[in-house]
Amino acid sequence: MNVTFAGCGFLGIYHVGVASCFSVHAPNLVQNAGGASAGALAACCMLCGCDLGSITEDVLNTASKARSNTLGPLHPRFDINQVLLDGLKRVLPHNAHEIVSGRLFVSLTRVSDRQNVVVSEFTSKEDLIQALLCSAFVPFYSGIIPPTFRGTRYVDGGISDNLPKVSEDTVTVSPFSGESHICPPSEEMSRYLQITVSNTHIHVTASNLYRLSRALFPPDPKVLGQMCKQGFNDAFNYLQKKNLLPCPKHKKTIRSKSLPVLVNRDEEQPQPLRKRASEIRRPPVLLPLEEEESKVEWCDSGSEVSDDDILWMDEARMEDVEEMKEMWQTWESDDFFDEDEDDEDCKGCKEGGKSLEIDPSLPPQVVEALQASCQKVNTGLANFLYNSRVGQILQIAALPYVLPFETAYSITRRFVKWLPYLPTDFQWFLSGLIKAVEHILSQLKTNKGFRAKFSCHVDMTDDYVSDFAKHWYRVMKRNSVEHRRDSVDALDIAAGPSSSVRHNLNFEFSMDFESSPSEYPIDSHSFHKDCPIPNFRKPKISDGAASPGDSMNFQLQDSYDYTIKIAQEMEDTLYFHYLQVSQVVNADQGQSSVEIHEI
Amino acid sequence: MMAEAVVNDTTCLEEHEGGWSFGWRPTSMSLLAKAEKKILSALDVPYTADYVKINEEDKIWTVKINPSNSNKTPLVLMHGFGAGLAFWILNFKALSKDRPVYAIDTLGFGRSSRRMLPYNAEDAENAFVDSIEEWRKAMNLNKMVLLGHSFGGYLAYAYGIKYPERLKHLILADPWGFPNEPEDREKMQQSMPIWVKGLAIFFMSFNPLAGIRAAGPFGPFVVRRIRKDIQYKFRDLFDDDRIMNYIYHCNAQRPASGETAFKTMSTFGAWAQRPMLDRVHLLNPHVPLDMIYGTKTWMDLSMGKKVFNIRKDSHVKTHFVKGAGHHVYADRADNFNDVVNKICKDIDSNSEDLSTAV
Numbered sequence: 001m002n003v004t005f006a007g008c009g010f011l012g013i014y015h016v017g018v019a020s021c022f023s024v025h026a027p028n029l030v031q032n033a034g035g036a037s038a039g040a041l042a043a044c045c046m047l048c049g050c051d052l053g054s055i056t057e058d059v060l061n062t063a064s065k066a067r068s069n070t071l072g073p074l075h076p077r078f079d080i081n082q083v084l085l086d087g088l089k090r091v092l093p094h095n096a097h098e099i100v101s102g103r104l105f106v107s108l109t110r111v112s113d114r115q116n117v118v119v120s121e122f123t124s125k126e127d128l129i130q131a132l133l134c135s136a137f138v139p140f141y142s143g144i145i146p147p148t149f150r151g152t153r154y155v156d157g158g159i160s161d162n163l164p165k166v167s168e169d170t171v172t173v174s175p176f177s178g179e180s181h182i183c184p185p186s187e188e189m190s191r192y193l194q195i196t197v198s199n200t201h202i203h204v205t206a207s208n209l210y211r212l213s214r215a216l217f218p219p220d221p222k223v224l225g226q227m228c229k230q231g232f233n234d235a236f237n238y239l240q241k242k243n244l245l246p247c248p249k250h251k252k253t254i255r256s257k258s259l260p261v262l263v264n265r266d267e268e269q270p271q272p273l274r275k276r277a278s279e280i281r282r283p284p285v286l287l288p289l290e291e292e293e294s295k296v297e298w299c300d301s302g303s304e305v306s307d308d309d310i311l312w313m314d315e316a317r318m319e320d321v322e323e324m325k326e327m328w329q330t331w332e333s334d335d336f337f338d339e340d341e342d343d344e345d346c347k348g349c350k351e352g353g354k355s356l357e358i359d360p361s362l363p364p365q366v367v368e369a370l371q372a373s374c375q376k377v378n379t380g381l382a383n384f385l386y387n388s389r390v391g392q393i394l395q396i397a398a399l400p401y402v403l404p405f406e407t408a409y410s411i412t413r414r415f416v417k418w419l420p421y422l423p424t425d426f427q428w429f430l431s432g433l434i435k436a437v438e439h440i441l442s443q444l445k446t447n448k449g450f451r452a453k454f455s456c457h458v459d460m461t462d463d464y465v466s467d468f469a470k471h472w473y474r475v476m477k478r479n480s481v482e483h484r485r486d487s488v489d490a491l492d493i494a495a496g497p498s499s500s501v502r503h504n505l506n507f508e509f510s511m512d513f514e515s516s517p518s519e520y521p522i523d524s525h526s527f528h529k530d531c532p533i534p535n536f537r538k539p540k541i542s543d544g545a546a547s548p549g550d551s552m553n554f555q556l557q558d559s560y561d562y563t564i565k566i567a568q569e570m571e572d573t574l575y576f577h578y579l580q581v582s583q584v585v586n587a588d589q590g591q592s593s594v595e596i597h598e599i
Numbered sequence: 600m601m602a603e604a605v606v607n608d609t610t611c612l613e614e615h616e617g618g619w620s621f622g623w624r625p626t627s628m629s630l631l632a633k634a635e636k637k638i639l640s641a642l643d644v645p646y647t648a649d650y651v652k653i654n655e656e657d658k659i660w661t662v663k664i665n666p667s668n669s670n671k672t673p674l675v676l677m678h679g680f681g682a683g684l685a686f687w688i689l690n691f692k693a694l695s696k697d698r699p700v701y702a703i704d705t706l707g708f709g710r711s712s713r714r715m716l717p718y719n720a721e722d723a724e725n726a727f728v729d730s731i732e733e734w735r736k737a738m739n740l741n742k743m744v745l746l747g748h749s750f751g752g753y754l755a756y757a758y759g760i761k762y763p764e765r766l767k768h769l770i771l772a773d774p775w776g777f778p779n780e781p782e783d784r785e786k787m788q789q790s791m792p793i794w795v796k797g798l799a800i801f802f803m804s805f806n807p808l809a810g811i812r813a814a815g816p817f818g819p820f821v822v823r824r825i826r827k828d829i830q831y832k833f834r835d836l837f838d839d840d841r842i843m844n845y846i847y848h849c850n851a852q853r854p855a856s857g858e859t860a861f862k863t864m865s866t867f868g869a870w871a872q873r874p875m876l877d878r879v880h881l882l883n884p885h886v887p888l889d890m891i892y893g894t895k896t897w898m899d900l901s902m903g904k905k906v907f908n909i910r911k912d913s914h915v916k917t918h919f920v921k922g923a924g925h926h927v928y929a930d931r932a933d934n935f936n937d938v939v940n941k942i943c944k945d946i947d948s949n950s951e952d953l954s955t956a957v
Contacts, residue, residue: 178897179895179897179924179925180895186897193807193808193869194826194897195825195826196825196826196827196828197824199827203897206791206795206796206798206799207791207795209795209798209799210791210795215793333882472957506771
């Protein structure tokens with residue numbers, strides 16, 4: 001099974017709950033894990049098999065550290081990156097990169113183009129930690145200048161893809177109620193409204209609003225403890241619903257699509273199943289192994305095993321292997337690997353989830369850590385003073401006096417720490433600035449369109465017009481009665497006293513290449529006529545120009561050729577008509593011009 | 600008075616062809632029409648779309664596919680909340696193979712009339728139900744198979760209660776409004792800080808999608824941003840954001856009467872004010888019922904069983920479409936179509952049996 005954890009800041013404690021459920025009830029189920037931000041941290045710790053108790057403690061300590069400042073996590077004294085770095089260095093085993101390479105998928109957001117990048121191969125522990133730090137860097141919350149990973153600047157993966165898909169059937173875990181596989185149920189309000197933010201499905205409910213507000217500003221340890229428990233319960237329910245809870249016998253066998261290998265704790269070579277042997281990806285020795293109730297320590301290399309364990313294991317293993325072999329040979333692979341309608345695999349497993357009185361409670365070390373943290377906050381004279389109303393008022397009152405000094409102090413400290421990186425960071429900042437300016441400039445340039453204007457100008461002498469009108473009169477006489485009126489009008493005009501005036505006829509239309517090509521490119525299509533020449537001319541010409549806009553090939557429209565074509569058509573129309581009127585039309589009388597000018 | 604408003608609507612349609620009349624929201628009925636047309640253009644079966652006048656005031660926008668095949672019982676599709684009939688785009692072709700398919704924009708949604716509906720849960724529900732019945736009369740359909748998704752499913756069931764003789768079969772896809780409000784909701788809300796409760800109350804006093812309209816020119820961007828998953832559902836048919844555009848224009852229209860009615864019919868937490876589960880038994884036992892759920896939906900998956908337990912002597916069948924979420928008809932369109940087609944096929948063969956028996 002592949003799991004992906006959503007980025008969620010301090011709500012990462014929810015993931016700890018989920019991870020502890022996996023480790024207690026289905027230890028070898030999870031093969032690959034992915035995540036963003038806090039989800040990536042959780043995924044890494046789960047794959048490495050870190051001690052859940054100490055992780056819980058770390059998260060709670062970080063949270064209470066953030067809360068202890070008057071300004072919360074925004075206080076200059078609180079340096080989340082440093083806290084994470086120290087924590088990871090301490091918690092992760094020295095060969096963490098070997099364990100997680102190819103199995104951990106960390107979602108990052110590249111600063112330069114805001115694209116999502118998923119990293120899964122790590123060369124060293126430092127490399128891994130750097131990737132995790134990048135993924136957990138919330139811009140402006142964690143700092144201004146983003147950290148680098150292999151020479152490139154990255155920030156929080158939650159910005160671009162909060163739930164990186166490891167494979168198609170990845171199980172998604174999110175502390176926000178929504179359509180993720182494992183998430184808190186949102187019962188208190190209906191889920192009619194939902195949003196999808198960077199690949200995470202979230203219902204719009206009051207409790208989600210509350211959770212969101214708490215992602216970066218942690219609540220007190222008690223609430224975090226509830227969230228941890230919630231995660232554990234949700235994961236347990238999921239496993240139970242999907243029949244993925246193995247019986248105690250099969251707990252140590254891998255039941256997963258990705259790696260169907262029998263793995264046992266002892267040094268003996270694991271036995272890959274013949275059926276799916278081709279699918280083995282990596283030596284199963286590196287898999288995180290189950291955690292025994294009595295022992296809090298996780299074994300990094302699988303060497304520390306108590307005697308009792310081995311005995312028990314040996315018996316179990318022999319049975320298991322035989323039984324499993326038989327069964328697995330008779331199964332259809334689909335039956336087995338389909339998690340939805342899982343399965344005939346083992347009666348014990350099948351009923352295990354339902355009938356077995358598995359106690360769905362958090363592992364003891366997690367509970368201890370939670371309790372300790374709660375107690376730490378609530379006991380002691382200092383804490384009492386600190387939490388009392390008077391103490392809080394005093395703190396707030398003292399803020400204006402204390403804050404400048406504290407800020408100065410922590411800024412200097414950070415600056416000193418930053419000094420070695422200053423040149424590179426500064427360079428990066430500068431290059432970024434230059435790029436931004438260049439981008440803006442190029443935008444301005446590409447926006448410069450040009451406008452093409454076509455005009456057609458025809459001059460007409462007076463006798464010419466009257467000839468023309470007379471001709472039309474003759475034509476219309478033969479036509480229907482309605483047209484007759486028009487033509488008579490036309491004749492009147494043409495024969496009127498103004499006939500000596502020199503008339504002209506102008507056509508003009510322009511194209512704006514700035515507008516988007518899918519729209520009609522003809523910006524204005526005007527038909528000016530300075531002379532009261534017969535009405536019946538008008539539709540004819542405007543038809544010729546406007547109808548292509550509707551019916552002609554749309555691809556042609558924004559091309560230059562098309563424009564020329566229209567212009568020529570209009571010209572042709574004019575020529576045609578004037579030639580009809582009197583066979584002597586002077587080419588000089590018709591002028592057409594094409595102007596293209598930039599705007 | 601109301602009739603005028605409707606007529607104005609249509610005149611608007613002709614006037615601002617292609618543009619929006621410089622308001623705060625960049626939308627208009629004609630833009631909605633355009634957005635819908637763009638989606639339906641991906642359909643490769645002939646269709647006709649028309650307004651069906653159901654009474655003096657209201658018109659229901661209807662898409663008809665394969666209407667000539669009238670000897671088969673027609674299938675009528677009703678969309679969910681905040682959607683429109685174009686959401687069925689992935690289903691039209693497969694479902695209309697053997698029978699006429701009609702899809703309607705529910706009263707107050709999409710392109711149908713947006714008359715203000717009564718501010719009372721029962722009356723609003725009746726208004727919806729009666730609009731369907733009047734539409735059926737206007738369409739001259741004797742019997743139909745009614746398929747409703749989400750809010751449409753709720754209305755379909757309500758219709759079945761009131762006019763069972765018109766239903767050949769009832770199919771509900773991920774229906775809304777069946778479960779009762781959980782009793783411990785109050786308790787859960789008490790555990791929340793005051794400011795969260797305050798904010799919740801503040802937001803709940805508006806229509807559910809008021810934010811999109813309030814966002815004005817940023818509305819399309821907001822919709823695109825927060826529901827990118829819907830675009831993904833339709834990726835097989837078109838790879839641009841036309842569906843997002845459609846959603847925006849569907850929900851940005853004023854007045855949002857369907858939405859207001861939905862709010863009237865739901866409680867503070869958007870549960871149904873008159874939960875259908877309490878009224879399941881009111882449906883005539885002769886009306887066969889099929890429910891289709893996506894396995895990944897956020898609806899209560901046990902609802903099918905609960906309904907089955909209440910309607911013990913009737914046909915109640917629940918189908919689960921694997922891997923589909925709430926939008927089951929789009930998430931796994933092929934599976935969904937197969938299920939519906941099979942149901943419809945069974946209806947046809949059953950009805951032949953019945954007719955010979957009777």
